Amino acid sequence: MFRNLKAVGRILYGRNSFDQLGDVLGELRIEKDSYVLFLVDEYFQGKDFMKRIPLHTQDILKIIEVKDEPKTKTVDAIVAEVKSLRNGLPVSVVGIGGGSVMDYAKATRLMFTNEGSSSQYQGLDFIKNKGVHCTVIPTISGAGAEVSMTTVLTGPVKKLGIKGNFTPADQLVLDPALIASVPDPQRFYTAMDCYIHNIESRNGHRKTVMGDSLGTESLRLLEEIFLCNDSHSPENDEKLMIASYLGGLSLTYAEVGACHAISYGLATVTGIHHGLGNCVVFNQLEEFYPEGVKKFKEMMRINNIVLPTGVTANCTPEEIEQMIDVSLTLVFMWQHLCGPEWEKIITREKLRGLLLKM
Numbered sequence: 001m002f003r004n005l006k007a008v009g010r011i012l013y014g015r016n017s018f019d020q021l022g023d024v025l026g027e028l029r030i031e032k033d034s035y036v037l038f039l040v041d042e043y044f045q046g047k048d049f050m051k052r053i054p055l056h057t058q059d060i061l062k063i064i065e066v067k068d069e070p071k072t073k074t075v076d077a078i079v080a081e082v083k084s085l086r087n088g089l090p091v092s093v094v095g096i097g098g099g100s101v102m103d104y105a106k107a108t109r110l111m112f113t114n115e116g117s118s119s120q121y122q123g124l125d126f127i128k129n130k131g132v133h134c135t136v137i138p139t140i141s142g143a144g145a146e147v148s149m150t151t152v153l154t155g156p157v158k159k160l161g162i163k164g165n166f167t168p169a170d171q172l173v174l175d176p177a178l179i180a181s182v183p184d185p186q187r188f189y190t191a192m193d194c195y196i197h198n199i200e201s202r203n204g205h206r207k208t209v210m211g212d213s214l215g216t217e218s219l220r221l222l223e224e225i226f227l228c229n230d231s232h233s234p235e236n237d238e239k240l241m242i243a244s245y246l247g248g249l250s251l252t253y254a255e256v257g258a259c260h261a262i263s264y265g266l267a268t269v270t271g272i273h274h275g276l277g278n279c280v281v282f283n284q285l286e287e288f289y290p291e292g293v294k295k296f297k298e299m300m301r302i303n304n305i306v307l308p309t310g311v312t313a314n315c316t317p318e319e320i321e322q323m324i325d326v327s328l329t330l331v332f333m334w335q336h337l338c339g340p341e342w343e344k345i346i347t348r349e350k351l352r353g354l355l356l357k358m
């Protein structure tokens with residue numbers, strides 16, 4: 001069976017296009033008491049950028065902490081709070097920030113129209129009702145959340161996306177000027193999330209011509225950016241934003257693989273941020289992705305990136321086993337990499353050996 005895919009809705013693209021957000025939201029503000037829910041990355045708190053957000057008096061703006069990966073309980077808390085403050089539903093939930101904030105926006109908007117806790121919907125196609133309108137505006141690029149049909153959440157028992165045709169955003173604003181101030185090495189780690197998506201999607205059984213074509217162009221842009229000596233120029237910001245968009249789209253037509261499966265396990269116990277966690281894991285995966293890891297190490301060298309070591313050094317044996325448990329639940333990722341017989345290749349011993357090297 002082929003999946004009848006839903007992509008992101010409308011796309012406003014160009015340098016300083018953010019200044020048109022007021023017009024875009026204006027089209028949705030039909031009723032007198034309609035309001036917008038803005039979720040804004042804590043990075044912008046107190047910065048001049050806040051004055052550029054087209055905030056009306058009835059709107060709600062929430063600053064979102066991103067130290068931890070997005071949590072189902074935070075999604076549930078935001079929805080409950082907004083419902084207690086306003087009678088109707090927001091005309092749009094706008095996420096301004098990195099992958100975490102965009103994922104919060106994509107998840108929150110679904111939980112206004114679906115009963116219960118967001119943790120009940122982690123997995124594929126559990127969402128029953130269309131969410132409210134959602135706008136995503138990346139201010140750091142790489143995760144691909146701006147275009148993906150997944151919103152990755154950590155719940156009480158698992159880290160897994162709410163995935164399905166109701167998840168992609170309705171409106172995307174791609175303004176390369178917004179990512180200019182992202183500090184290194186965070187910018188590098190998040191960009192490498194995109195690099196890893198592309199390497200994983202092309203190395204596996206679910207590879208398609210569509211996914212591979214989008215991923216190849218995304219990879220070409222990333223290599224242009226990070227194999228040169230001036231990766232942080234305005235021109236490279238724009239290339240990075242587009243690489244992230246294409247890489248995220250590519251995943252819709254393929255799947256992630258070993259790095260994401262292991263890094264989800266690692267994050268569940270250590271709370272390590274997705275971009276950094278992926279870099280720490282990918283650095284040890286020559287066995288699965290020899291060419292990709294070689295080039296990754298070259299990009300780290302050129303950009304003076306030194307990864308943390310001993311990430312699992314203080315973990316108890318039980319915690320290591322818990323990481324393995326989480327990783328092994330991501331069957332679709334392992335099947336993409338190794339095929340239906342994946343369990344013969346991906347043993348607990350192999351995962352334990354890799355985790356202990358990180």
Ligand SMILES: [Fe+2]
Pocket residue numbers: 143193194197260274
């Ligand atoms: Fe990722």
